[in-house]
Amino acid sequence: MNAPSDQKTFRLVGTRPIRPDGIEKVTGKAIYGPDFVAPGMLHGAVLRSPHPHARIRGIDTRRAEALAGVKAVVTGADFPGGAEGTVAGGETPTDLKYASIKCMARDKVFFEGHAVAAVAATSAAVAEEALKLIAVDYEVLPHVTDIEEALRPGGPILHDDVFTQGLAETPTTPSNASLRFAMTRGDAEQALGAAVEVYTGRFTLQPVHQGYIEPHACVASWQADGQGQIWCSTQGHFSVRAMTAGILGMSIASIRVMPLEIGGGFGGKTTVYLEPVAMLLSRKAGRPVRLAMQRGDIFRASGPAPGAVIDIRLGALADGTLSGADIEFKYNGGGLPGAYEVYSGVMSTLSCYRVPDANVVGWNVLTNMPTVHAYRAPGAPQTYFAVECAIDELARRLGIDPIDMRLRNVLRPGDTDGRGMTLGAIGYAETLEATKAHPHYAAPLGPNQGRGIACGSWGNYGGPSTAAVSLAEDGSILVTEGNPDIGGSRAAMAMMAAETLGIAYEKVRVTVADTSSIGYSMGTGGSRTTFATGMAVVQAAEAVIEIMKQRAAQMLGADAAGIEWRDGAAVLGEQRLSIAEIAAKSGMTGGPISAEAAIHPGGFLPGFGAHICDLEIDPETGHTTVVRYTALQDVGRAIHPDYVEGQIQGGAVQGIGWALNEAYVYDREGHLDNAGFLDYRMPVASDMPMIEAVMIEVPNPDHPYGVKGVGETPIVPPLAAVANAVRDATGLRIGDLPLSPDRIYARLQAAE
Amino acid sequence: MSKLLVSTTVNGDAQEFLCDPGATLLEALREQLGLTGSKEGCGSGDCGACTVVLDGNMVCSCLVLAAEAEGRQVATIEGVAEGSMLHPVQQKFLEHGALQCGFCTPGFIVAAKALLDHNPAPSESEVRYWLAGNLCRCTGYDKIVRAVMDAAAQLRQERMPA
Structure with missing residues (x-):
């Protein structure tokens, strides 16, 4: 590989030309997903379950089929059985059986909004009218949306054919804990016993949505000879092809997927929700069919990132060396098995630090909410939140600067990461040194203000x-x-x-x-x-x-x-x-x-970021304002710096939203209470200051222009950077996200 | 249910379309007139991707009935450039890399132009609050705010008497 040296300069790489699109x-x-029109196209609509957990005793579609203008109706009975195996799905492999059930329920619904039937008609209004004529006979079952309740004996079990994977002995009774995955190195108990300081804490996070502004939408067209075409917006049209073919029993080469412009994804558009359904409708109707989600459907029925309960014990020696860790986390996996976040979460935990003796255990817990799906560095922000808050507390107890504490423990070239990869030209220490030297780190704070530091890493691919x-x-x-x-x-x-x-x-x-x-x-x-x-x-x-x-x-x-x-x-x-x-x-x-x-190149290197967050808390309301934010990241070499900075800024703001505002809120009936942008409050322009993105360029010698992956790392540090700033401003360690005004206000009152 | 005939002006051109009484202006623009630059992100007025200007007022076209456009002036993203000449807001979005996926971009550009039409010298805070009704999930708003401020500066310069 003709690796450029550090001194090498380029004619174009590193400049900022206008993008060709x-x-x-x-x-x-x-033309984005919802914009595409095919000649003779029908309009589809999906009937979704009002219940979070129910058995489907029967579906009567006869009245809908009889409505003038209705050209096709499909239910779970129209899907071929036997779809199995996994296909590549962007950041996560996808189990075809559950991908199929996610598109359309069979004998049970597992979350509010689970699709149960779909209609194609000559207009959207007729399709919506037809949905009202479909009679679904539900046997409503007890439901559970909380992680710990889902593990309580005697509670509702979602799947009677799911047994915990990853246990030493194969269990004989079904469980909502679908997966246990662990990583053990050294002797964590012995190391924690010998540590000078051990921080023990519990952290909780709620599910959050990727929040792309463009709704899922597609047009599918099936031909009588068994070929089909799909126009959709997706992060991976080859995955759409493989999943649709696998679910419907078509040959992969018989499906052609045309990628339209995509209006955001963040991992959430690496699967299929609509395409196989639209293809089935088209097969029945003999015409192209458009399906699209409404915003409420997106919140209720497309993959959020998992909420979590994380227990951590982190030990340090007097000089700040992290000596031992014992971390157990439970991720809320939603209604169907197959979530990948537990694997990537375990491998990401502590991934940028040495910690010779560590025990990390992750559980995937099934609940009656939408099946989680990849969201920017899937599985990593949750555990990093716990680890980076714990390091902040240890640094305080030991009287060590939080950046020095991290510099003492951070991986250097030649070290091995959590996946067992020996790392070459990583710039973690350079990034931390630049953070320490940045004027932001020494700037004075005003009244009611606090400053937080946190790091994060993502393995890249x-x-x-x-x-x-x-x-x-x-x-x-x-x-x-x-x-x-x-x-x-x-x-x-x-x-x-x-x-x-x-x-x-x-x-x-x-x-x-x-x-x-x-x-x-x-x-x-x-x-x-x-x-x-x-x-x-x-x-x-x-x-x-x-x-x-x-x-x-x-x-x-x-x-x-x-x-x-x-x-x-x-x-x-x-x-x-x-x-x-x-x-x-x-x-x-x-x-x-x-x-x-x-x-299929190897040679990729992980990304590493360090963020500085200043915020101000109004003691009378508990409201938090981010007043200054700086995000530094080892980016390898930036090809087009505008879009590298943009990834850093956008990821940071998503993380700030996760820390301060965003959360799925379920009521007692298992209905999502905030399935819209008004109540699911993502950051808006007036919430944010400028986000200073600082690119640290430590080129990757295994890429011709030194590239390292950039997009995912920046969502990892903000959760703890914000929480550590709240700690700094108030003296309160709040381990529960979001750090909403009511939560902060209640803790401020209790502390008085 | 019979359809309504609506006569309106879109980006300076007289237009007529038929719509259901319950149809939104956004639906009419996208489906009857083929102007898909205005996007639907939520359908509830929370994301601003469908922002248009109706008789000089910035509105979410998903919250306006199509029939309300009767006899009025509608300005959409498709009318922001003059022919092939980009408006300074559009040009500055490109120069600053103020879009990633680009889906929210038409709404932001229509809203930003509406701001600068009223206020040629907005502060950063004024830009941020004016655009608070437009959601962007990609950029964190930094480059968008810079692009709008820069477009304002350019427009001020262009308007200065020679």
Whole structure:
């Protein structure tokens, strides 16, 4: 790999050109999931369960089918049985059986909003009318939404065929604890016994939603010969293809998925909720069918991130060395098994610190709420919240600066992380040093203000990617790739291709191709796209350069070995052939010039961030205002700094929302009480200060331009950074999120 | 239920459409007139993705009945640029990288233009409070606020007498 040295400067990498899809997106021309229209399209609607837990004794759809304008009705009975196995689903593998049940309930509903039937009709109004004519005979069952209640003996059991995985002995009775996963190193008890200080605490978090503004939407069209097309917005159209094929028993190559522009995902659009249902409706109706979710459906029936109960004991020596940890967490997995967050949560806990003796145990607990799904660094923010609050307390007790405390324990190059990977060029210490040196850290605080520090890390990923680079007849360049552009990645691909080829950024145009027009690419997730797909683009561009050198050799009657590629041209001594000249003659030198790279790269490195949060608390109301926020992150090398900073800023604000405001609130009947943006309060512009994003560039030597994944890490530190700032401002360690005004006010009153 | 015939003006052009009495202006724009730049994020007036200007007032088009557009002036994202000439707010969104997914962007641009039409020199706080009805989940608002402030500065410069 031609790794750049630290000193290497680039023509384009690190500059801030305008993104190639920008004008379409600022003028309203870009076509997103809900915007697509197919000729002859029908409008679908989904009937959803009003009960959080019920047995379906029967569904009578006859009156709906008889309504004028209704062209198809489907229920769980229309889904083929036997879907099994797992398919790649972005950041998380997906179990097909439960993916199918998530799309449509069979004999039971497991959460309020679970789909039970769907209709396609000539208008949306007729489809909605038809839903009212479907009679579902429910036997309402006792429900449970709380983690600890779900584990209480004698309570409602969701699945009588789910037995706890990961126990030493195979259990004989079904349980809501679907999974136990543990990581043990050294002797945690012995180390905690020998520690000078041990912090013991319990932390709780509520489920939070990814909160993308674009609702899930798709159009599916089934053909009588068994082929089908889907237009949808998704982080991974290849996953949509595989899941739809697996659930419906179709061959993968028979489905073509066209990725539309995507209006946010954050992990939440790496699965299917609607596409298989729309395809079944289309098969029955013989016409394309649109399905879309309303905002309430999204909150009630699409994956939030798990709430958690976390018990932690963290021990330190007098010099601040973290010596031992015992951490047990329970994640609220929602209605169906298969959530991945327990695995990634265990592997992420302590992932940036040495801690030689540690015991980390995670449980997935099934409850009657929507099945959780990936949300930005899935599983990591919860446990990091507990760990970073515990370190803050230990630093206070030991009288050590919180950044020094972390510097003493943070992983350095050559150390092994929680996944057992030995890490190379990581910049954790550089990031912490920069945090300590940042003017924010020394700035004075005002009355009722506090400052919190916290770190976070995410492992990142490589994953399979395919990209093609080809020459147009005039020498302009086409890049074709398979990763939906969710935050400016077309610009990064064009920049890397242009940098490699030695040409202008504007000479390269990038297409995000459908599943039949480019080879397999894992979805846009896992902080992998700029790393892995970028690497595929660079390799394809390098292969095109080799072809062009051979063509130039033919044109010059020379040996290709003597030809150099310099500044976008083949050079032999004084002779120079531009890409345009080579392209113009390609018909006479062997035909079209094009190359594809299909790769599954290793060499990815984790991300690491350190955040400084200043906030002010109104003692009369308990209301918190974030007054200054700085987020520093080891980003490898930023290809397009605007979009790297944007990831850091956006992730930080999502984390601040999680810390201060956001939570799923269920009533006693198991109904979500705040299924809308008014009551599920995400941060708005007037809640936030500027978020200063500081990029620490420690390039990754295993990527041609030094890239490390960036997107997920920034949501990990804010939860504890905010809580530690509240601790600093009030003296109160509050381990329960969100840190809403009523909670802070009550604790302030109790402390007086 | 019979449909209503609505005669209105959208981005300066006379338009007529048929709609159900209960249809929203957003539905009419998107489905009858094919103007899908205005987005529906919530349908309840909480996210601002459907923001349009109705007779000079910024509104959530999901909270306005289509029939209310009768005889009035509607300005949508599709009318913000003049032909191929971007409005300074649009240009500054691009220059600052103030969009990631871009879904909320039309609503923000319509709202920001409405702000600058009324207030050529807003403070950062005024920008943040004016845009508080528009949700963005990608950016954390930092670059959006900077883009709007920068567009305001450019517009002030353009309006200065030579």
